[in-house]
Amino acid sequence: APVILWFRFDLRLHDHAGVLAALESGRPVLPLYIWDEDVATRPMGAASKWWLHRSLEALDADLRKQGSRLIIERGNSQIILASLSREFGVKTIYCSKTFDPKNEQYDEELADELAAAGLELKRLNTTLLSSPGALSTQGGTPFRVFTPFYKALLASGACDIAPLPSLPETLWPKPAEWPASLTVADLGLQPKFTPSGKDWSKGFSRFRPGEAGARGALRHFLKNHLQSYEINRDRPDLDITSHLSPHLRFGEISPQRILFETERAADADHRLQAGAAKFRAELAWREFSYSLLTQQPRLHEINFRRDFDRFDWRQDDRQFRAWCRGETGYELVDAGMRELWQTGYMHNRVRMVAASFLVKHLLIDWRRGEQWFWDCLLDADPANNPASWQWVAGSGADAAPYFRIFNPITQAEKFDPKGDYRGRYIQGYTHLCTGTNNSRKQAELFDKQDKASNYPQPIVDHAQARDRALETYKNRAAYE
Ligand code: FAD
Numbered sequence: 001a002p003v004i005l006w007f008r009f010d011l012r013l014h015d016h017a018g019v020l021a022a023l024e025s026g027r028p029v030l031p032l033y034i035w036d037e038d039v040a041t042r043p044m045g046a047a048s049k050w051w052l053h054r055s056l057e058a059l060d061a062d063l064r065k066q067g068s069r070l071i072i073e074r075g076n077s078q079i080i081l082a083s084l085s086r087e088f089g090v091k092t093i094y095c096s097k098t099f100d101p102k103n104e105q106y107d108e109e110l111a112d113e114l115a116a117a118g119l120e121l122k123r124l125n126t127t128l129l130s131s132p133g134a135l136s137t138q139g140g141t142p143f144r145v146f147t148p149f150y151k152a153l154l155a156s157g158a159c160d161i162a163p164l165p166s167l168p169e170t171l172w173p174k175p176a177e178w179p180a181s182l183t184v185a186d187l188g189l190q191p192k193f194t195p196s197g198k199d200w201s202k203g204f205s206r207f208r209p210g211e212a213g214a215r216g217a218l219r220h221f222l223k224n225h226l227q228s229y230e231i232n233r234d235r236p237d238l239d240i241t242s243h244l245s246p247h248l249r250f251g252e253i254s255p256q257r258i259l260f261e262t263e264r265a266a267d268a269d270h271r272l273q274a275g276a277a278k279f280r281a282e283l284a285w286r287e288f289s290y291s292l293l294t295q296q297p298r299l300h301e302i303n304f305r306r307d308f309d310r311f312d313w314r315q316d317d318r319q320f321r322a323w324c325r326g327e328t329g330y331e332l333v334d335a336g337m338r339e340l341w342q343t344g345y346m347h348n349r350v351r352m353v354a355a356s357f358l359v360k361h362l363l364i365d366w367r368r369g370e371q372w373f374w375d376c377l378l379d380a381d382p383a384n385n386p387a388s389w390q391w392v393a394g395s396g397a398d399a400a401p402y403f404r405i406f407n408p409i410t411q412a413e414k415f416d417p418k419g420d421y422r423g424r425y426i427q428g429y430t431h432l433c434t435g436t437n438n439s440r441k442q443a444e445l446f447d448k449q450d451k452a453s454n455y456p457q458p459i460v461d462h463a464q465a466r467d468r469a470l471e472t473y474k475n476r477a478a479y480e
Helices: 017-024 046-065 077-088 101-116 146-155 202-206 211-224 226-232 245-249 255-268 270-295 317-325 331-343 348-361 366-376 384-393 408-415 420-425 439-453 462-479
Strands: 003-007 029-035 071-074 092-096 120-124
Touching (some): 003 077, 017 092, 017 120, 029 046, 029 077, 046 202, 046 245, 046 366, 071 077, 077 101, 101 120, 211 226, 211 255, 226 255, 226 270, 255 270, 270 384, 317 331, 317 348, 331 348, 331 408, 331 420, 348 366, 348 384, 348 408, 348 462, 366 384
Parallel strands (some): 003 092, 029 071
């Protein structure tokens, strides 16, 4: 009888404990993907669906090279797993552990129900270096601060480099007959055109979804950018980071593979070591976010620090819309928001500045911004996105102190000194680029040049907005 290999956010064949275990069973393998919207903690955003569509196509193509294929179903996972197993006499299902708590709870119940029907659900960790919750402080509590968490992660051996077992080169054993399957297109994951008829996803083409794309991105990064990663990772104009985030989100590459290749590159060339150490720490931030998600399963809805629950957010739909559209009149914020809309990605430094602008300059609830990012980001991640938003808002664990208010003008001068990044997303930008560090001067300049470029006036005055944010944050205690 065959076994089922059930794919979820682990859309790859290499460095995948479930794939290896299924192949080692020596039985025919039924690779399966189920589009089950009931299970997801949150409905997937539009950009992520675009990615998923392509990633499933890539996975199917990779499986076909192994003499296999991806069976695609839509509906209730439990019903589909049970009926497919009945039909094909399956006794064992391999899948990856999910680390968002609602799904984990679902998996527990699913495992029990399937066990009652004589089926075993084998769940393996294929997506994180360490299972969230595995690490705790000396007092036995979960970590709330990154640095000690990272130390514990390193001490646990989770980042140690071990040889990665390779995928057998032989064709995969297949069943006597393949079950019926939908096509990827049947899942309707691609609302390709906006109401205006514009092909909204055109700009996404800088990414190549799928395992080969992930490996390619890693190779490119290690060869060209690891060396300068430590010093240039904050520069959106140089754009030298790995762009692995959507690949990691969909499990197209394992963090172990990333560490392994990075370490190998740094061993061969000592000039890469500082970059490698910094890059490893960034990967650990992803682990930390998942550990926070375990502590607060509704991280995208609930303030990690409950003293923020009665924060007096402003409901300003017009300013919120201006922010979403990249029309705040602050160039770095606007360039970032346009990058997000046009490419499904935004550089990390600009994410911080744009998010800070929404919650501090506009005093708009971080949850609204988080949701917009969730819809627009190809890498929209149930842990990284809300954890980062809460970090910026100050409501998170180990959050930025409230008085840290990014100045979008000086940030632009520091991290996009020649305006190359802003110029990429703001039409007619080059002649507007001034190097001014004063919002009034900037506004005066715009008065003169605005008409030619259609670029909006600043929607708030930086200095006033900053004072208002400081005041509101300071008074937060009064809400208690
Ligand atoms: P690299 O610099 O090459 O880093 C490598 C990997 O390390 C990333 O792919 C990512 O998995 C991890 N990483 C890097 N920085 C962080 C970080 N600050 N926190 C957690 N993990 C990190 N990241 C997401 O993956 N999904 C999100 O939805 C997301 N939303 C964010 C929202 C806000 C407001 C902010 C400030 C940050 C957010 N991040 C998110 C974190 C970070 O911006 C992205 O991971 C990074 O920009 C992805 O680009 P990269 O792969 O080139 O990063």
